[in-house]
Amino acid sequence: MNDPINEPIILRIHGMDCAEEVSLLKRELIPLIGDQDRLGFDLLNGKLTVDTSSLDISRADVLTAVERSGLKSEPWRGGSAAGEDQTFWQLHQRSILTAVSGLFGLAGLIWQLTFAGESESVPWASIALYCIGILAGLLMVLPKAWRSLISFRPDMNLLMSVAVVGAVLIGEWFEGATVAFLFSLSLLLESWSVGRARRAIASLMDLSPPTAHFRDETGEVRDVAPAEVTVGSTVVVRPGEKIPLDGRVISGTSGVNQAPITGESVPVEKELGDEVFAGTINGDGLLEIETTKAADDTTLARIIKMVGDAGSKRAPSEKWVEKFAAVYTPAVMIVALLMLLIPPLAFDGAWSVWLYRSLVLLVIACPCALVISTPVSVVAALAAAARNGVLIKGGVFIELPAQLKAIAMDKTGTLTQGAPAVVDVVPMNGHDEAELLMRAGALELNSNHPLARAIVDEAKRRNIELVAADNFETIQGKGAAGVINGKAFWLGSHRYLEQRGQETPEVHEQLESMQEAGRTVVVVGNEEHVCGFITLADAIRKETRDAIRQLHEAGVEHLVMLTGDNEGTAKAIAKQAGIDEVHAELLPEDKVAAVERLVEKYGYVAMIGDGVNDAPALARASLGLAMGAAGSDAAIETADIALMSDDLSKLPWLIHHSRRTLKIIRQNIVFSLALKVLFVILTFAGFASLWAAIAADMGASLLVIANGLRLLRR
Structure with a gap:
C-alpha cells in the first residue's frame, strides 16, 4: 500500500519546452491519477505540478510514470529559472545534434555526387555519413517513437521515424537523412520559440535588486x-x-x-x-x-507567481488542437497504410512507388506546425500583455476579452479616483474663496477624515497658509467647531446647517442642487451667518470617458455601473462617463445577482473592480478584471486579469489584443491544415517528394512560429 500524499508534487522536467513533451507526460500520468485537471504544465519554466490529494499514489509512482515518458525530472526548487541547473550538454544537445545531422547529411551528398559518377548505387562512405546524420537527427526522437509504438498511440515522432526508416529500406538515403535533419530542425525552432517567450518574461520579471x-x-x-x-x-x-x-x-x-x-x-x-x-x-x-x-x-512577487501559474491554464484553441491531433495522427497512419496496400494489391501498382508515396504522406501529415501554432501564440500574447501592464493569469483567459458583450464596473476606484477632491468653493456674505478655504482648513487641519484631507490639500495647493483653530472640538456625526483669530466658526453637513437654524431658502436650493449632482457639501459658518460652502466629489479618472467610448467602439454592447454608493452620486458619475445603465446602493451579494442577470442576457460578461466587496462579483463573471495597483489583494487574487496601472484605457487595448491573438491563432491553424491538404493531393498525384514534404512542413512550422511571435512586438 502506498502512502498517499496531500501536498502537490512539483517537478522540473528537463526538455519540456513544447506541446509534444506535454502530450508524452499526459499519456503516462493520466491513467495513473485519472483526471487531467490534476496536472499543471508550465512550459516557460519546465515545471510540472501533480495534485495527488485524496489519491493512493506515492511520489515514486509519479516519478516512475515520468520516467516512462522518456523525460528526466528533479524536485522543483523555486526561484531558479528553467535551464539554470542544467549542464552544457543538456542545454544545447538539440542544437548540437541538429547541426551534426545537417553537416553529415550534406557531407554524404557531396561524397555521393563526387565519387558515385553515373552509378545509381550509393557509395559506402556516403551511406556511413548519411547514417550518422540520420542517427543525430533522430537521437532525441527514437525513444519517444518507440514508446508511442508499444503503447499503440501514434504521434509525430513515430510518423517521422517510420518515414526515415522506410526511405532507408528503399535506398533513398539522402531523402532519409534530409527528413531526419529537417524534423530535428523544426523541433529546435519550436524549442527556440518557447525559449524566446520565456526570455521575454524572464527579462520583464528580473527586476528586483539583490540588495x-x-x-x-x-x-x-x-x-x-x-x-x-x-x-x-x-x-x-x-x-x-x-x-x-x-x-x-x-x-x-x-x-x-x-x-x-x-x-x-x-x-x-x-x-x-x-x-x-x-x-x-x-x-x-x-x-x-x-x-x-x-x-x-510584493506586487512583483505576485506577478511572477501568476505568470508562472499561467502556463498551466490553456486556451480553448490549445485544447481543440490537442484533441484534433489525437484523432488526426492515428487516422493518417491508417490512410498511409491503405495507400501502401490498396494500389499494388487491387490495381497492380508498383510496391516501390506506393511505398514511397505513403512515406511522403506520413511526412507531410505530421501535425508539428498545427500543434505548435497555438501555444506559441498564446505564450507570446501573455508576455506582450504583461509588458503592457496587463497581467493575464493564463491562456484560458486570453481569448475571452474578444467575446465580451457586456462589462459591469464598480464606481469607486475603478471609474473614479477613489478619493474625494474639492470641486467648488462657494463663498457667501462678503467672504472670498481663500478666506473660506483658510477657515475650513484651520478646522480640518488635524483631522484624518478623507473630506478633511481633501480640503486641507486644496488649501495647500492654493498656497494658503493654515494654522490650527483654537479650542477645537468635534461635533460627533455632524461637524467641527473652533476659534480662529478670536472668533468662533463651525463646519458641518447640510443637515447640521438645518439643525442650527441658519439655512436660508437660497442656500437650501443651492445645496440640494449640488447633492443631486452627486457632490458632498461641507458648510462653513459663524454665529452670525453662513460664510459659504465647499463641494467635494470622487472625481472621475481622466481616462474614463475615452476608455468607455473606445469600449463602445470596440463592440461591447452594454456597460453597467454596480456601486454601493448613493443613487445621485452614481447617476452623476455614469452620465459623465457615458455608462449605459446604473445600479446603486448595492451590497456585495446584490452585485453578484446583477452580474448573474447580465450573464443570462449577454453570455460573455466581464466584471471590473478593485475592492474586497467586488471579489464575489469578479468570481461570478465570465471574466474578472481587477484594478491592480490600488486594488485589494482579494480582488487581485480572485480576478482572471489585473490592470497593474489602474488605467482603464488598458481595457479596450486588451479587447483588441485578444482579438489579434485569436486572429493569429486562426491564421496558423488554417494555414497548417491547408498546406497539409495541398500536399496530400500532390502525393496522390505523384508530384510530392520526401524532402519537399518535410521542407514544407518545416517551413510551415517556421511561419506559424514567426506569425505567433508577432504578438511580442510593442
Whole structure:
C-alpha cells in the first residue's frame, strides 16, 4: 500500500519546452491519477505540478510514470529559472545534434555526387555519413517513437521515424537523412520559440535588486538581501536604483519609473505617503521608504507567481488542437497504410512507388506546425500583455476579452479616483474663496477624515497658509467647531446647517442642487451667518470617458455601473462617463445577482473592480478584471486579469489584443491544415517528394512560429 500524499508534487522536467513533451507526460500520468485537471504544465519554466490529494499514489509512482515518458525530472526548487541547473550538454544537445545531422547529411551528398559518377548505387562512405546524420537527427526522437509504438498511440515522432526508416529500406538515403535533419530542425525552432517567450518574461520579471539599503535602529544604513527586511522597516533608495520592496514614502520626493509593473509610459512623481512598488526605478531624488510587504509578497512577487501559474491554464484553441491531433495522427497512419496496400494489391501498382508515396504522406501529415501554432501564440500574447501592464493569469483567459458583450464596473476606484477632491468653493456674505478655504482648513487641519484631507490639500495647493483653530472640538456625526483669530466658526453637513437654524431658502436650493449632482457639501459658518460652502466629489479618472467610448467602439454592447454608493452620486458619475445603465446602493451579494442577470442576457460578461466587496462579483463573471495597483489583494487574487496601472484605457487595448491573438491563432491553424491538404493531393498525384514534404512542413512550422511571435512586438 502506498502512502498517499496531500501536498502537490512539483517537478522540473528537463526538455519540456513544447506541446509534444506535454502530450508524452499526459499519456503516462493520466491513467495513473485519472483526471487531467490534476496536472499543471508550465512550459516557460519546465515545471510540472501533480495534485495527488485524496489519491493512493506515492511520489515514486509519479516519478516512475515520468520516467516512462522518456523525460528526466528533479524536485522543483523555486526561484531558479528553467535551464539554470542544467549542464552544457543538456542545454544545447538539440542544437548540437541538429547541426551534426545537417553537416553529415550534406557531407554524404557531396561524397555521393563526387565519387558515385553515373552509378545509381550509393557509395559506402556516403551511406556511413548519411547514417550518422540520420542517427543525430533522430537521437532525441527514437525513444519517444518507440514508446508511442508499444503503447499503440501514434504521434509525430513515430510518423517521422517510420518515414526515415522506410526511405532507408528503399535506398533513398539522402531523402532519409534530409527528413531526419529537417524534423530535428523544426523541433529546435519550436524549442527556440518557447525559449524566446520565456526570455521575454524572464527579462520583464528580473527586476528586483539583490540588495536593499536597510536603516537599522541605530540609524546606520547597511546592505542586506530584500528577503531579510521585515515589514515596517526603513529602506533607503538612492537616485537611479531599483526599489527593492513595496512600501510607502516617508521622506523625499522623486519621479519613479513604474513601467515594469504598471506599464505607465512616464515616471510618476512620488512624495510623502505615496505607495511604491518593488522592481520600479527611482529617478533623481533620494527616497526613504517604510516597507509594507515582505519580499515574497510584493506586487512583483505576485506577478511572477501568476505568470508562472499561467502556463498551466490553456486556451480553448490549445485544447481543440490537442484533441484534433489525437484523432488526426492515428487516422493518417491508417490512410498511409491503405495507400501502401490498396494500389499494388487491387490495381497492380508498383510496391516501390506506393511505398514511397505513403512515406511522403506520413511526412507531410505530421501535425508539428498545427500543434505548435497555438501555444506559441498564446505564450507570446501573455508576455506582450504583461509588458503592457496587463497581467493575464493564463491562456484560458486570453481569448475571452474578444467575446465580451457586456462589462459591469464598480464606481469607486475603478471609474473614479477613489478619493474625494474639492470641486467648488462657494463663498457667501462678503467672504472670498481663500478666506473660506483658510477657515475650513484651520478646522480640518488635524483631522484624518478623507473630506478633511481633501480640503486641507486644496488649501495647500492654493498656497494658503493654515494654522490650527483654537479650542477645537468635534461635533460627533455632524461637524467641527473652533476659534480662529478670536472668533468662533463651525463646519458641518447640510443637515447640521438645518439643525442650527441658519439655512436660508437660497442656500437650501443651492445645496440640494449640488447633492443631486452627486457632490458632498461641507458648510462653513459663524454665529452670525453662513460664510459659504465647499463641494467635494470622487472625481472621475481622466481616462474614463475615452476608455468607455473606445469600449463602445470596440463592440461591447452594454456597460453597467454596480456601486454601493448613493443613487445621485452614481447617476452623476455614469452620465459623465457615458455608462449605459446604473445600479446603486448595492451590497456585495446584490452585485453578484446583477452580474448573474447580465450573464443570462449577454453570455460573455466581464466584471471590473478593485475592492474586497467586488471579489464575489469578479468570481461570478465570465471574466474578472481587477484594478491592480490600488486594488485589494482579494480582488487581485480572485480576478482572471489585473490592470497593474489602474488605467482603464488598458481595457479596450486588451479587447483588441485578444482579438489579434485569436486572429493569429486562426491564421496558423488554417494555414497548417491547408498546406497539409495541398500536399496530400500532390502525393496522390505523384508530384510530392520526401524532402519537399518535410521542407514544407518545416517551413510551415517556421511561419506559424514567426506569425505567433508577432504578438511580442510593442
